[in-house]
Amino acid sequence: xxxxxxxxxxxxxxxxxxxxxxxxxxxxxxxxxxxxxxxxxxxxxxxxxxxxxxxxxxxxxxxxxxxxxxxxxxxxxxxxxxxxxxxxxxxxxxxxxxxxxxxxxxxxxxxxxxxxxxxxxxxxxxxxxxxxxxxxxxxxxxxxxxxxxxxxxxxxxxxxxxxxxxxxxxxxxxxxxxxxxxxxxxxxxxxxxxxxxxxxxxxxxxxxxxxxxxxxxxxxxxxxxxxxxxxxxxxxxxxxxxxxxxxxxxxxxxxxxxxxxxxxxxxxxxxxxxxxxxxxxxxxxxxxxxxxxxxxxxxxxxxxxxxxxxxxxxxxxxxxxxxxxxxxxxxxxxxxxxxxxxxxxxxxxxxxxxxxxxxxxxxxxxxxxxxxxxxxxxxxxxxxxxxxxxxxxxxxxxxxxxxxxxxxxxxxxxxxxxxxxxxxxxxxxxxxxxxxxxxx
Numbered sequence: 001x002x003x004x005x006x007x008x009x010x011x012x013x014x015x016x017x018x019x020x021x022x023x024x025x026x027x028x029x030x031x032x033x034x035x036x037x038x039x040x041x042x043x044x045x046x047x048x049x050x051x052x053x054x055x056x057x058x059x060x061x062x063x064x065x066x067x068x069x070x071x072x073x074x075x076x077x078x079x080x081x082x083x084x085x086x087x088x089x090x091x092x093x094x095x096x097x098x099x100x101x102x103x104x105x106x107x108x109x110x111x112x113x114x115x116x117x118x119x120x121x122x123x124x125x126x127x128x129x130x131x132x133x134x135x136x137x138x139x140x141x142x143x144x145x146x147x148x149x150x151x152x153x154x155x156x157x158x159x160x161x162x163x164x165x166x167x168x169x170x171x172x173x174x175x176x177x178x179x180x181x182x183x184x185x186x187x188x189x190x191x192x193x194x195x196x197x198x199x200x201x202x203x204x205x206x207x208x209x210x211x212x213x214x215x216x217x218x219x220x221x222x223x224x225x226x227x228x229x230x231x232x233x234x235x236x237x238x239x240x241x242x243x244x245x246x247x248x249x250x251x252x253x254x255x256x257x258x259x260x261x262x263x264x265x266x267x268x269x270x271x272x273x274x275x276x277x278x279x280x281x282x283x284x285x286x287x288x289x290x291x292x293x294x295x296x297x298x299x300x301x302x303x304x305x306x307x308x309x310x311x312x313x314x315x316x317x318x319x320x321x322x323x324x325x326x327x328x329x330x331x332x333x334x335x336x337x338x339x340x341x342x343x344x345x346x347x348x349x350x351x352x353x354x355x356x357x358x359x360x361x362x363x364x365x366x367x368x369x370x371x372x373x374x375x376x377x378x379x380x381x382x383x384x385x386x387x388x389x390x391x392x393x394x395x396x397x398x399x400x401x402x403x404x405x406x407x408x409x410x411x412x413x414x415x416x417x418x419x420x421x422x423x424x425x426x427x428x429x430x431x432x433x434x435x436x437x438x439x440x
Contacts, residue, residue, distance in 0.1 A: 017195055020044060020086040020118075022111050024054060024076070026061050026269070026339065027128060027163040028092035030174045033064050034199040035090075036072040042083050043074045046110075051076050060367075061338065063167065083118045088195055089125045091115070091140075092163060094269060094341075097276045103132065105139060112140050116147020119156055124183075124191055126159035130274050132218060132281035133211040136160045137184070157188040160210045161196060162217030167268075168337035178202045182213035221274040222292055227261040228271070229295035232302055235263040235440045239309075245440060246423040263440040264422060265306075265344040265394070266299040267333035272342045302440075303347025306421060309438055310348075310390055311355050313417045317436050319389050322356030327385035327411055330395025331363045331371060335422075338365045345394045346375045359392075360385050364399045386410075390417035396424045405433060 017039055021032040024045040032043045045051050053060055057070040064072075075082060083089070093107040108129060115125060125144060127136050141152040150156050164177045179200045183189030193204055207213035235245040245263055252258050266272045275296055279289045314321050331345045332338060345361070352359050360380040363371070368379040385391070391412045393400065400407055401424055408418060408430070418430055420439040430437045 017088040018042075018086045019088045019090065019195070020083040022083075022089065022091045022115065023093040023107075023129075024050060025092070025094065026063055026167050027165045028090075029054070029059060029061070029064055029069075030165060031090060031092060031128070031163075032074050033068055033072045034174055035195075036074045038198045039088075039195075041072075041074045042086055043076045044078070044080065044083055044114075045076075046078060048078050051078050061167070063165075080114045080118055083115075085120075086118070087120075087123055088191075089115055089119065089123060090128060090161075091125065092128045095129045095131055095273075095277070096269075097273050101276045103277050103280050105131075105135065108135070108140060109143065112143035113147055116144050119144065119148050119150065121150060121155045123156040124159055124188055125156060126161055126192055128161055128163040130162065130217050130221070130270065130277065131214055132277040133214045134281070136210050136214060153184060157184045158210065159183045159188055159192040160207075160213045161192065162213060162220075164220075167339050168334060175199060175201045178205055180205045180207055180213050180216055182207040182210045184210065215278075218274050218278045221270045222278055224261075225266060225271045225275050225299060226291065226295040227259060228264060228266055229298040231261050231263040232298050232440065236305070244423070244427055262423075263302075265302055265333075265347075267342040267344045268339065269333075269341045272296075272299065272344070300344075303344040304351045306392070306419065306440070307348045307351035307355075310352070310392065310417065310419050311357075313419070313436050313438050314390060317415060317417065319417075324357050324389045325387070326352060326357050326359040326390045326392065327380075327388040328359050328361045328392040328394050329363070329382075329385070329400055329407075329411075330393065330397060331361055331375075331377070331379075332366050332395055332397075335396050336365065336398055338367060338370075340366060340370055340374050343375070346377065348392065348394065349375075349377060360388070363395065364397055382411075387413040388416060389413060390419060392419040392421065393424060394421050396422040400424075405429065408433070408435060 019035045019039045020042040021028050022044050024043050032041050035041050054076045057066055059069055091111050093111045096104045098104045136158055145152045161181045166172050179196050181192045181196055181204050183192050238245045275292050279292050282289050311321055314324055331343055333343045349359055361377055362380050362382040371377050371379050417436045423439045427437045
């Protein structure tokens, strides 16, 4: 009798799912492509241009190659009704913050309102979007119930499996990163685990509850944010001492348990955003975080700090600040990707403008129309950045780094200033060439 029961449950867990992925950005598309190797997949997004480009076989984020995309068994659509008949739904929409740095759950709300019209009895809805503990069950579940007329926990169930996509990373991919899975009950957890186990080679971690899985995700990036804030604070201290932060970190890094973090601008869809989800939730519970928000203040101030150091370097070489010709290379939030989300480079631009400088911004990966729409900045062609008084290497795209010091002679006037945010160059070599140098 026991053997029969186990077999029945096993058949449920290994049922042939039809999967819908809601949100086809940096996270959702790799997930959809991965699942398409084993399941029929519907890829849904509200952005018509995005869907049309995917139908044409090209991913503008460069996360999925044209060959892999064209080989994928995915029905791309902007029509919610195309998801009817799916049994397993994966929600990968963004979770930003608003102008007051409070969680903006509008994309999740919209996704749930849409899903409520297409889910049927027996469905599992798994969320991958970064949220604070409780959002999946306390926010998403009730919306799905209201719109669908189904009962959460019996007619359909919820799961949570936090995304760990690292844009532009060709080594740590979806399949090679351990996947956290969780479910509303044991049967749902097993079903979620079976589906993800079909594509994840690195293995799964079964969290004991959805809230634990949600919390694990939000603290991953909060921890990283705080460590980078510490490095940024170190860099400001060492700058006053008159030593290079990179030299200090290389020396300290010879100890086996010294953590490998570096100063820099903190942007993107995760690290600069996720901590606010946790702090907002903590405040509703009567706890006012101090360490987390202190780290956020440090990191959010770094763009203005960099700009002010540039101004001081111009003064030190007797170059008039107002009207100085300044070039900025890079505006994406990290190297080798076109992703502009939460870039802190515009902070540099804004601060320089306050000093009467109109910087020329160029980026070999960013789409000018997207930059204009997102930040109101008109992009310059890199060829326009000639004989500049100061050059800011804001993002260390490979296309820039491989040029070596030729990058400087191409853009920077003799005796000009190089602001090297990521310490990509050796300061001693740059100073031998006659340039003034500063780095975080």
